[in-house]
Amino acid sequence: MKLSQLRPGQTGIIKEFTDLEMSIKLMEMGCLPGESIVVERFAPLGDPMAITVSGYQLSLRKLEASTIILH
Amino acid sequence: MNGDLKVALVGNPNTGKSTLFNILTGLNQKIGNFPGITVDKKTGNCRLSDGRNAVIIDLPGTYSLYPKSKDETIVFEVLADKNNDVHPDLVIIVSDASNLKRNLLLYTQVADMKIPVVIALNMMDLARKSGTHIDIDALSTRLGVQVVPISARQGENIEKLKEAIQFSSAIPLQNETIKVESIAPGLISKIQEELLIDHPYAALQLAHQHENLRFLSSQESDRIEEIEQEFSFHSQKAQASETIERYNFINSVLKETVRQETNAVSETVSNKIDKVLTHKVWGFLIFFVLLFVIFQSIFAWSEYPMSLIESLFVWLTESAHNVLPPGVLTDLLTDGVIAGLSGVLVFIPQIAILFAFISVLEDTGYMSRVTFMLDKVMRKVGLSGKSVVPMIGGLACAVPSIMSTRNIENWKDRMITIMVTPLVSCSARLPIYTVLISLVVPDKKVAGLINLQGVALMAMYVISIITAIFVAWVMKYLLRAREKGYFIMELPVYRLPRWDNVLLTMYEKVKTFVVEAGKVIIAISIVLWVLATYGPPGKHAAIEKKYSSAEYINKYSPDELELHRSSELLETSFAGVIGKAIEPAIVPLGYDWKIGIALITSFAAREVFVGTMATIYSVNNDDSHISSVTDKMRQARNPETGLPVFTLASSFSLMIFYAFAMQCMSTLAVVYRETKSWKWPLIQFAYMTALAYIASFIVFNLLK
Numbered sequence: 001m002k003l004s005q006l007r008p009g010q011t012g013i014i015k016e017f018t019d020l021e022m023s024i025k026l027m028e029m030g031c032l033p034g035e036s037i038v039v040e041r042f043a044p045l046g047d048p049m050a051i052t053v054s055g056y057q058l059s060l061r062k063l064e065a066s067t068i069i070l071h
Numbered sequence: 072m073n074g075d076l077k078v079a080l081v082g083n084p085n086t087g088k089s090t091l092f093n094i095l096t097g098l099n100q101k102i103g104n105f106p107g108i109t110v111d112k113k114t115g116n117c118r119l120s121d122g123r124n125a126v127i128i129d130l131p132g133t134y135s136l137y138p139k140s141k142d143e144t145i146v147f148e149v150l151a152d153k154n155n156d157v158h159p160d161l162v163i164i165v166s167d168a169s170n171l172k173r174n175l176l177l178y179t180q181v182a183d184m185k186i187p188v189v190i191a192l193n194m195m196d197l198a199r200k201s202g203t204h205i206d207i208d209a210l211s212t213r214l215g216v217q218v219v220p221i222s223a224r225q226g227e228n229i230e231k232l233k234e235a236i237q238f239s240s241a242i243p244l245q246n247e248t249i250k251v252e253s254i255a256p257g258l259i260s261k262i263q264e265e266l267l268i269d270h271p272y273a274a275l276q277l278a279h280q281h282e283n284l285r286f287l288s289s290q291e292s293d294r295i296e297e298i299e300q301e302f303s304f305h306s307q308k309a310q311a312s313e314t315i316e317r318y319n320f321i322n323s324v325l326k327e328t329v330r331q332e333t334n335a336v337s338e339t340v341s342n343k344i345d346k347v348l349t350h351k352v353w354g355f356l357i358f359f360v361l362l363f364v365i366f367q368s369i370f371a372w373s374e375y376p377m378s379l380i381e382s383l384f385v386w387l388t389e390s391a392h393n394v395l396p397p398g399v400l401t402d403l404l405t406d407g408v409i410a411g412l413s414g415v416l417v418f419i420p421q422i423a424i425l426f427a428f429i430s431v432l433e434d435t436g437y438m439s440r441v442t443f444m445l446d447k448v449m450r451k452v453g454l455s456g457k458s459v460v461p462m463i464g465g466l467a468c469a470v471p472s473i474m475s476t477r478n479i480e481n482w483k484d485r486m487i488t489i490m491v492t493p494l495v496s497c498s499a500r501l502p503i504y505t506v507l508i509s510l511v512v513p514d515k516k517v518a519g520l521i522n523l524q525g526v527a528l529m530a531m532y533v534i535s536i537i538t539a540i541f542v543a544w545v546m547k548y549l550l551r552a553r554e555k556g557y558f559i560m561e562l563p564v565y566r567l568p569r570w571d572n573v574l575l576t577m578y579e580k581v582k583t584f585v586v587e588a589g590k591v592i593i594a595i596s597i598v599l600w601v602l603a604t605y606g607p608p609g610k611h612a613a614i615e616k617k618y619s620s621a622e623y624i625n626k627y628s629p630d631e632l633e634l635h636r637s638s639e640l641l642e643t644s645f646a647g648v649i650g651k652a653i654e655p656a657i658v659p660l661g662y663d664w665k666i667g668i669a670l671i672t673s674f675a676a677r678e679v680f681v682g683t684m685a686t687i688y689s690v691n692n693d694d695s696h697i698s699s700v701t702d703k704m705r706q707a708r709n710p711e712t713g714l715p716v717f718t719l720a721s722s723f724s725l726m727i728f729y730a731f732a733m734q735c736m737s738t739l740a741v742v743y744r745e746t747k748s749w750k751w752p753l754i755q756f757a758y759m760t761a762l763a764y765i766a767s768f769i770v771f772n773l774l775k
Contacts, residue, residue: 020307020308020311021307021555023311024137024307024310024311024314025139025557025559026559027311027314027315027318028134028135028137028176028314029134029173029559029561030172030173032314032315032318033315040342040345041345041346041349043349043443043444043446043447044349044350044351044354044355044444045444045447045448046447047446047447048443048446048447048558050345050349050443050562054170054172054173055169055170055172055201055331056169056170056173056561056562056564057341057561057562057563057564058559058560058561058562059439059443059558059559059560059561059562060558060559060560061446061558064557064558064559
C-alpha cells in the first residue's frame with residue numbers, strides 16, 4: 001500500500017521507501033520507518049496532499065507520497 | 072566583523088528565527104551579500120550585559136546540513152570554513168519546542184561540527200498549549216548544552232538567552248550524539264588525515280558536499296573524490312543511514328525528557344481553519360476576495376502618499392531652481408537626478424503595502440495554504456504554487472513582486488516567475504491604456520450596460536496575464552533545472568501576525584529597493600536627461616535664437632512660447648535624432664518618429680509616455696490637461712499622407728507594445744539585484760522587446 005492511495009482520515013505506518021533520494025528528504029522531515037501517518041486532506045484540485053507526521057503537518061505531492069510504502 | 076563574539080542563528084524554517092534575530096538586534100541590522108550567491112547576509116549587533124558586543128548572524132532556515140537548494144549550502148559553508156568572515160564562535164539552534172523531534176535533527180548535525188552550541192527552545196507557549204511537557208534540565212544534561220526556553224513573539228526569556236550567550240564556553244562541551252565514524256569507516260579518518268580536518272563529522276560532510284563548496288580548492292575536492300572511489304562511498308546511502316541513526320538517538324533523548332499529552336489543541340484548531348480555507352469552493356473564493364482586497368488597497372492606499380511624494384519633488388525641483396543659479400548643473404540636478412530619484416521614491420508606498428500584506432500572509436501561515444491549493448495548476452505551466460502571489464502583485468508593480476520571489480526555493484520556478492512577472496500589466500501601463508483607449512474606442516454602451524472602453528481596458532489585462540502564463544509554459548522547456556523540484560513542505564499551524572515584524576519587513580524591503588535599485592535608476596535618468604537636453608551642435612542655438620527674436624515673442628504668450636520652444640528643442644535633441652533614426656524600424660508597427668521619442672524616453676518608466684507625448688505635442692503637462700493631450704494626439708496627422716497618426720490600428724499596436732515591452736528600468740535593476748547577474752535582465756529585456764515588436768506588428772497589420 002502506498003501513502004498516495006490512502007483517503008483523508010486514514011492512517012498508516014511507514015514501512016519503507018522506493019526512491020532513495022526522496023527517502024532522504026522525507027526522513028529529514030520526520031517521515032521515518034515505523035512512524036505513523038494520518039492523511040488530513042487533499043488540495044482542492046486533488047494534488048498535493050497534507051499529512052500529519054511526528055506531530056506536525058506536512059504537504060507533499062502525490063508523486064512523492066507514492067514512494068512511501070506503508071505496512 | 073567588528074565584535075567580541077560571533078553568534079550564528081541556525082534553525083528550521085518557521086521556528087521564529089527571524090523574530091529572534093530582530094529582537095536581539097533591533098534596528099541594528101546590516102543586510103549584505105554572501106559573495107557570489109543570492110543569499111542575504113543578515114548581521115546585527117547585540118550588546119551583552121558584561122559590555123561585550125555580540126555580532127548576530129542570521130543564516131537561512133534549513134531542515135538539515137544537507138542542502139536542498141543552493142542557498143542552503145551557505146549554512147554548512149559558514150560552519151565549516153574557519154576563514155569565513157562570519158564563522159561563528161557560538162551557534163544558537165533555534166528550535167520549535169512544539170515539534171522538537173524534527174528540530175533536533177539539525178541540532179545533532181551542528182553539534183557534531185564541534186562548535187559551541189546553545190539551544191533556544193522557542194514557541195514554549197505553543198508547546199504547553201499542545202500538551203508537550205519538556206524537562207529542560209534533563210534535556211540540557213542529556214545533550215550537554217545550555218537549553219533556554221524562550222518565546223520570541225512574547226519576548227519571554229530573551230535576557231536569559233543573552234546570559235547564555237555571555238556565559239557560553241569557548242570550547243564545545245556537547246555530548247556525543249551518534250558514532251559518526253561508523254557511517255563511513257576508513258573514509259572519514261583518511262579525509263581528516265589528508266585535509267587536516269579536526270572533527271570526523273566535518274570530514275563526512277566534506278565527502279558529501281565537496282563539489283559545491285567554494286572554500287575547497289579543486290585539488291582538495293579531487294582528492295576527496297579519489298578517496299571516495301577508494302572506499303566506494305555511496306553518498307545517498309550514507310546519508311540515509313546517518314539520518315536513521317540520528318533519529319534513533321533523538322528518540323532515546325526525547326523518551327527521557329519529553330512527555331506528550333494526547334491531542335494537540337492548536338493542531339485541531341488549525342485543522343478546522345484549514346477545512347474552510349482550503350475548501351474546494353470556499354478556499355478559492357476566499358483567496359480571490361483576499362487578492363481583490365490586496366490589489367485594491369495597493370491602489371487606494373498608495374494614491375495619497377504617492378501624490379504627496381510627487382508634490383514634494385515638484386516643490387524640491389522648484390526650490391532648487393529658485394535657490395541655485397540657473398545653468399546646466401542646476402538642470403542636471405533637477406531634471407536628471409531629482410527626477411530620477413522621484414521615479415524611485417514614488418514606488419515606496421506600493422512596495423510597503425504589498426510587503427505588509429505578504430508578511431501578514433506568511434506570518435499567519437496562510438501563504439503555504441495558497442501554495443498548497445494552487446500548486447497543481449501552476450506546475451502545469453512551469454511555475455509553482457509559490458508563483459501566485461508575485462504574479463498577482465505584478466498587477467500593481469513588478470518591482471516589489473520580483474523582490475517577493477525569494478520565497479520560492481526552487482531555482483527554476485523562481486527564475487521563470489521573475490521572467491514573466493513584468494508581463495503582467497502593472498499600474499504604470501494604466502495611464503497609457505486610458506489615453507489611447509479614449510482616443511480610438513468610442514465611449515459607448517453595448518446592451519445598455521457594458522462600456523466598450525471598459526471592455527478594451529479589461530482585454531489588455533487579460534491579454535497580459537495569458538501571455539505571462541504562455542511564456543512561463545515555453546520557458547519550462549527552455550530552462551534547465553538545477554535541482555529536482557520538491558514539494559515536501561511544512562504546513563505551519565495558523566498564528567496571529569506579529570505587527571512589529573510586519574513593520575520591519577516593510578522598512579527592510581523599502582530600504583533595499585531605494586538603495587539598490589536607486590543607484591541604477593539615477594544613473595540611467597542622467598543619461599536620458601542628457602539625450603533629451605542636448606543635440607547635435609548648432610541646431611539648438613538656432614532654435615534658441617529663433618524663439619528669442621522679437622517676431623516670436625510678440626506672436627505667442629510667454630507660456631506658449633516656452634512650450635513651442637521646448638517641443639522643438641526635444642525634436643532636435645539626441646533623443647529626437649534617435650527617434651528619427653529608429654523610424655524605419657517602427658513604421659511597420661504604425662508609429663512615427665515622435666512616438667519613437669516617447670518609446671526612448673519611456674524606457675526609464677512607462678508613465679513617462681504621457682508626459683513625453685504632452686511635450687512633443689506642446690500641451691501643458693499636468694493631469695487636468697490629459698484631455699488636451701488626447702485632443703492634440705487626435706489632431707496629429709502624418710505630414711506626407713495627411714492621415715491621422717493615431718488610428719485604431721496604431722493605437723492598439725502601441726498599447727500591445729507597452730503591454731509586452733520591458734520599458735521599466737526599475738524592474739531591470741531589481742532583476743539584476745535578485746539574480747546577481749546582468750544575464751537575466753538582458754535576456755528579459757531582449758525577449759520582451761522582441762515579443763512586443765512582433766505582437767504589435769501583427770496587431771497593426773490585422774487592424775489596418
